[in-house]
Amino acid sequence: MSVPGKPKLNWVHRNNQRIGVAVADSPNGPWKRSDSPVLDISSDENSHDALMTSNPSVCQMADGKILMVYKAVGKKNKLPAGGPVVHMVAIADSPVGPFKKYPDPIFTFEGETFPAEDPYIWYQDGKYRAIVKRMKHIGHKRIFSLVHYDSEDGIKWDQGKYFEISDRTVVWENGKTTKFEHLERPQVFMENGEPLALLCAADSLDVNNVRHSFNIQIPLKITKE
Template identity: 75%
Template sequence: MKKIAIALSTVFLTNLGACRESPKQDVKAKEEDVDYKITFGKVAKTAVFRNDSLSIWGASLVKGDDNRYHMLYARWPKKIGWEWVTYSEIAHAVAPTPFGPFKHKSVVLPDRGKEYWDGSCTHNPTVHKFNGKYYLYYMGNTGDKKIVSEPGKPELNWEHRNKQRIGVAIADSPEGPWLRMDEPVLDVGNKETDHDALMTSNPSVCQMPDGKILMVYKAVGKQFNLPAGGPVVHMVAIGDSPTGPFKKYPDPVFTFEGERFPAEDPYIWYQDGRYRAIVKRMKHVNGERLFSLVHYDSKDGIHWDKATFFNISERKITWEDGREQQFVHLERPQVFVEDGRPVALLCAADTLNTAGARESFNIQIPLHIEKIIGK
């Protein structure tokens, strides 16, 4: 097979289904065999968004009609510990470029009372513009708001963890206001045996060529003992519109035989005739749990395979001054696409301080993709 490599910085990619207006339904996907080789560029110091008093985690980016770059991100008070599942809220920041510097503007999905399904916590945002409106997908939950973490010893409040559901809020501008729904856009399964019988979370979405919405989401079942349940898998659902209803498909994706929690945090998009995904991979080697970012692709969005160039990063980046750094975590990947090409990968990153507590922030990494066309 003959392969032709083309740097995407010089090629306008067609059939784009993420982070822009919806693709025209009469445009057919290319019949090419196109592989992507994904690497990172050097990161500027201004491409880090952090706060001394707040833990900052996953963020998603969209360009507004004002030509500014709008980041929707998760945050919670650092002083209470690693309490994302109980106290996270989604906030809004803006910048003149995709690489910052970003300035906080407002909280867009705050605590609104435990009587709501998403009243106590909003987390893991992913924002998109479809058909002239902005859609903010996220995880929400409710519960007792009990703090269970200690510095260096993160724990989960299981009531909040197991009430996680997927929601969507709608706005005419990334500035808001955001209209929240009375019910989740994707709830748990109806049967005790369903893969998502316990909880749904971490949505990733893109618009398909026919205008429908593809969603890949994290699901936890009840096969294993509660409160943790499990296994933790990823499932596929397709909606007729950005707000559903969504039809769920039965088979988990991104699986590895013998592993109960093999992956997390996919980001999906559609380009050059295939659905693409950057995914956090988790595996055990000699009793140690290792994390990395890997690459999958799919022709239909339902069945996913390891991409030809599977491995992307072992949590490492290179700063502009040439210094390399490996983070404790580098996850929640969110691809930002502008003018037809992926230009940035937003990730949640962290290091450990002297007390063993996690110092977390968002980082915007230049994304280099080499397009390999097989003939």
């Protein structure tokens, strides 16, 4: 049974998620969706993505191939939740696949079963880069933040030089600050190969404990080192 005011997770829906692809000649459509997933679960019951695949982020690689980082859930932990929840890499010659999966999970932390979510990846200045929602577990609490990873090849990822990007605090033009309940689903707006703004979903609770959700755009100033 669900608890009033607390969302109930539909495990059947969650565990049947797969990554699909749709193709169109124009953003206005018409779109043609593939009847089968472009990235399905693995048949090996011990694989990191034996239960579900979802939340893909893709970018074009330096050699023209398509790099995908996706959320994967295995069956090693008790069902229906399964787990651990990790991120994996897959590469294809085309956005419609087929994708070759790589076996090692990324964005991991020792002893944590769900350390990160919602990555956004892009290629800039000779490196693949990712902004990821970090979920740090302290006791029974989860502390959310945004963090940065770099990769030379898109397969092996390391923490960026400036790893911690945001603790969910935003400084407004007038100098005031707001710390949101959530600051997540990061996307980077690019123009002429340069990042101009960080786009995020955010929410806050008002005095009546009503949740308000919205999108915000944070201008970026890039300093070359």
